[in-house]
Amino acid sequence: MAENAIELVGINKSFGAVHANRDINLAIPRGTIQGIIGENGAGKSTLMSILYGFYQADSGEIRVNGKPATIATPNDAIAAGIGMVHQHFMLVQNFTVLENVILGAEGEALLNRSISRARSELRRLEKEYGLEVDPDAIVEDLPVGLQQRVEILKALYRGADILILDEPTGVLTPAEADHLFRILAQLKAEGKTVVLITHKLREIMAITDNVAVMRQGQLVASRATKDTTVEELAELMVGRRVLLRIEKGEAAPGDVMLSVRNLTVKDSRDCTVVKDVSFDVKAGEIVGIAGVAGNGQSELIETISGIRRAESGTVSLKGTLLDVTRHVDPGDLRDWGLAHVPEDRHHVGLVLPFEESENAILGYHDHPRYRKGPFLDIERIRQSAREQMTRYDIRPANERLKTANFSGGNQQKIVLAREIEKDPDVLIVGQPTRGVDVGAIEFIHKRLIEMRDAGKAVLIVSVELDEIRSLSDRILVMFDGRIVGERAGDASEGDLGLLMAGVEQREAAE
Amino acid sequence: MSTPYAKLPAWADYGLIPLINLIVAFAVAGLVVLLVGENPLRAAGIMLEGAFGSGRNIAYTLYYSTSFIFTGLAVAVAFHCGLFNIGGEGQAYIGGLGVGLVCLTFDSILPWWLTFPLAILGAAAVGAGWAFIPAYLQAKRGSHIVITTIMFNFIAASLMVYLLVGPLKPANSMAPQTRNFLEGGQLPKLNWLIELFGGTVRSSPFNLSFLLALLCAFLVWLLIWRTRLGYEIRTQGHSPKAARYAGIGETRIIIITMMISGALAGMMALNPVMGDQGRLQLDFVTGAGFVGIAAALMGRSHPAGIVPAAILFGMLYQGGAELAFEMPNISRDMIVIIQGLVILFAGALENMFRPAVQSLFASISPRSMGVAASRSGGA
Numbered sequence: 012m013a014e015n016a017i018e019l020v021g022i023n024k025s026f027g028a029v030h031a032n033r034d035i036n037l038a039i040p041r042g043t044i045q046g047i048i049g050e051n052g053a054g055k056s057t058l059m060s061i062l063y064g065f066y067q068a069d070s071g072e073i074r075v076n077g078k079p080a081t082i083a084t085p086n087d088a089i090a091a092g093i094g095m096v097h098q099h100f101m102l103v104q105n106f107t108v109l110e111n112v113i114l115g116a117e118g119e120a121l122l123n124r125s126i127s128r129a130r131s132e133l134r135r136l137e138k139e140y141g142l143e144v145d146p147d148a149i150v151e152d153l154p155v156g157l158q159q160r161v162e163i164l165k166a167l168y169r170g171a172d173i174l175i176l177d178e179p180t181g182v183l184t185p186a187e188a189d190h191l192f193r194i195l196a197q198l199k200a201e202g203k204t205v206v207l208i209t210h211k212l213r214e215i216m217a218i219t220d221n222v223a224v225m226r227q228g229q230l231v232a233s234r235a236t237k238d239t240t241v242e243e244l245a246e247l248m249v250g251r252r253v254l255l256r257i258e259k260g261e262a263a264p265g266d267v268m269l270s271v272r273n274l275t276v277k278d279s280r281d282c283t284v285v286k287d288v289s290f291d292v293k294a295g296e297i298v299g300i301a302g303v304a305g306n307g308q309s310e311l312i313e314t315i316s317g318i319r320r321a322e323s324g325t326v327s328l329k330g331t332l333l334d335v336t337r338h339v340d341p342g343d344l345r346d347w348g349l350a351h352v353p354e355d356r357h358h359v360g361l362v363l364p365f366e367e368s369e370n371a372i373l374g375y376h377d378h379p380r381y382r383k384g385p386f387l388d389i390e391r392i393r394q395s396a397r398e399q400m401t402r403y404d405i406r407p408a409n410e411r412l413k414t415a416n417f418s419g420g421n422q423q424k425i426v427l428a429r430e431i432e433k434d435p436d437v438l439i440v441g442q443p444t445r446g447v448d449v450g451a452i453e454f455i456h457k458r459l460i461e462m463r464d465a466g467k468a469v470l471i472v473s474v475e476l477d478e479i480r481s482l483s484d485r486i487l488v489m490f491d492g493r494i495v496g497e498r499a500g501d502a503s504e505g506d507l508g509l510l511m512a513g514v515e516q517r518e519a520a521e
Numbered sequence: 522m523s524t525p526y527a528k529l530p531a532w533a534d535y536g537l538i539p540l541i542n543l544i545v546a547f548a549v550a551g552l553v554v555l556l557v558g559e560n561p562l563r564a565a566g567i568m569l570e571g572a573f574g575s576g577r578n579i580a581y582t583l584y585y586s587t588s589f590i591f592t593g594l595a596v597a598v599a600f601h602c603g604l605f606n607i608g609g610e611g612q613a614y615i616g617g618l619g620v621g622l623v624c625l626t627f628d629s630i631l632p633w634w635l636t637f638p639l640a641i642l643g644a645a646a647v648g649a650g651w652a653f654i655p656a657y658l659q660a661k662r663g664s665h666i667v668i669t670t671i672m673f674n675f676i677a678a679s680l681m682v683y684l685l686v687g688p689l690k691p692a693n694s695m696a697p698q699t700r701n702f703l704e705g706g707q708l709p710k711l712n713w714l715i716e717l718f719g720g721t722v723r724s725s726p727f728n729l730s731f732l733l734a735l736l737c738a739f740l741v742w743l744l745i746w747r748t749r750l751g752y753e754i755r756t757q758g759h760s761p762k763a764a765r766y767a768g769i770g771e772t773r774i775i776i777i778t779m780m781i782s783g784a785l786a787g788m789m790a791l792n793p794v795m796g797d798q799g800r801l802q803l804d805f806v807t808g809a810g811f812v813g814i815a816a817a818l819m820g821r822s823h824p825a826g827i828v829p830a831a832i833l834f835g836m837l838y839q840g841g842a843e844l845a846f847e848m849p850n851i852s853r854d855m856i857v858i859i860q861g862l863v864i865l866f867a868g869a870l871e872n873m874f875r876p877a878v879q880s881l882f883a884s885i886s887p888r889s890m891g892v893a894a895s896r897s898g899g900a
Contacts, residue, residue, distance in 0.1 A: 341765070363759070
């Protein structure tokens, strides 16, 4: 048996003019955990997609266990013993765990035999790796952490020796992430090889043996994890020194600008997702809402910003009571000084096929500044978009370019520029830096602090605990639709992690 | 990492790809002609000759095109809002009622140039009204607009039959149609326009509504790309969630868009009813509502694309009629097959050749692609 589970030799891949992977050479020793980090668009997902057969490399060679392998489809990858756990799970929501595991490996027309085979195999895997899941549970009833476990089981059931995980912790609580890492360590101990793609430096430090850094399609560095530091990796990723944690002064809170009382919200499936939530945001402070994705934060900020209707409760903006149980026009809220940077910039905050200048007025297209009778003042709009692009360093500085052609960080800056430039009194930001490059994160965080220091009330929601902790003056933790605790901005990660997992609440209930 | 967003230069997007689709459609149509035992090249020659061979033929081609411009614009406006208005046929048919009633009322007391604006209003209002109901049901009740508009085509057809064999038919007539309009209810012909360019037209149905159609094309462009309403329509069409976030009322925008769409479809009736036949009769729409869908698809929902696409389909109509006449082996149904092939390749298979063209462009001139810009833009 060869020493390396996977060797990538001279891999090149271009999409049109974009050289997504440039001459990548990487050897991954058997029985180790290999980290791959890089900014968005650095080419790490492309590389893994080539390894898993979604794309074909333009040139180069893949060797699995020392032997050259042709991986044209995911089936080839599975046959070669490579399994992949995707960032967005590929599970059939209304199937049981067992049915999901055998999906695509049913074997024969009748299912009973393959199901019983799968059942005993699952039991074995459970014992071996600590991957406990009830095989008869319906997937959609499982928490996200367990769904991810099903994905891992799927790969192992197909005989994967090499497991690729793409941003696996994005949807997990710190505790769930820790459990995942224990599973990965167990897999490693059993001789499996794990490839972990992430942009979270701490995870790399905590779990991997080796780490490869990608930047602009190239593999810029390979290190043994124990010989490197977070600072060095960050610098390698970005190509320059970055401030991982921004400096900010003391907050000087003023009057209450936004006040939420007993807010209860149902989602489209009629489940109550926000339960009796009350809090205030004052001028000159940043309040962060922490929580694992899907605990009602999204619905909460959608309700405050007029996109979703509440079942009951009130929101007051600068002392004016809004009837959020009826339809509140987001346009009116803007006029009254509330700006909102939505979590999902691709579908909500931006219209991707629009030109940049058209997105720079989204929501403000009725503003007197941009209109000329029934017409849009196109010249004016483009002019002010150009100015905005300079001020926010949005690149490429072409206001006629389709928004889809901007990178994630620049797209986020487009939204942020649009909302901040209207000088709102209350700014709500959902996931300020999701999918944003490290360099742009620093820029965005600085802007948010500036807003605070200018006496604005800022409410942020983020699943990145680090971000919440570095920005917030006060932290509210949401779990299962409720605010389960409030902490100061310097609360410890462990403390917040417990709250996010709902631990305190459960104890209180018992 | 997302797949890089490959973008073609506009001329290839709007010119080259439709052209390739068209050539393939005609190649396949040629095979069909060959199968029937005729010479495809000769058939193509007859068709072109029939469509453009003389001033009269051009006039007929443009007469048909006029209808398709109206219905094509109607479909396009709805497309921009993410709505698929299949009801152009019914809205145009019922729009004829607006034209007919205005003409029957005023043709004896007003000159045509006063009846015309009233007839425009009548056609637009009735067409818009007919589109309002499906629009309301979609916006308020979530009934799918494709289903409701197609059902409304049947209702419109039945209603018109009822009116034309009943209330609108002169008492002692046998034909299911209204009385003939007087001079005040007929549009002047545009034959002089073709004669201006040296063609000779003895008689043709080509009339003033062609210019109205061109004006509407310009107004639709203005609406979609230059007005705040158009901005709202496009936002809703690309991303309903972004529209809600921007404070654009979904109900309002769906209803307004569909009514504009219905009004445009309704105005198509001006062309045959007031411009040609001079009376309201059965089935004057003859599928123009559906051809409009193809014209809108082929013209990429842009007026500058819809007008040439409509002229192409006008050519197929007129040239096809001549072809059926000249080559008895090729029946009218064959013409429909050829038209169907064009619709298939230009509309349904619109993207079939796109990847190939894109990679071709990427290899020739990387810089003309939008992707280069997105790479250099990493912040």
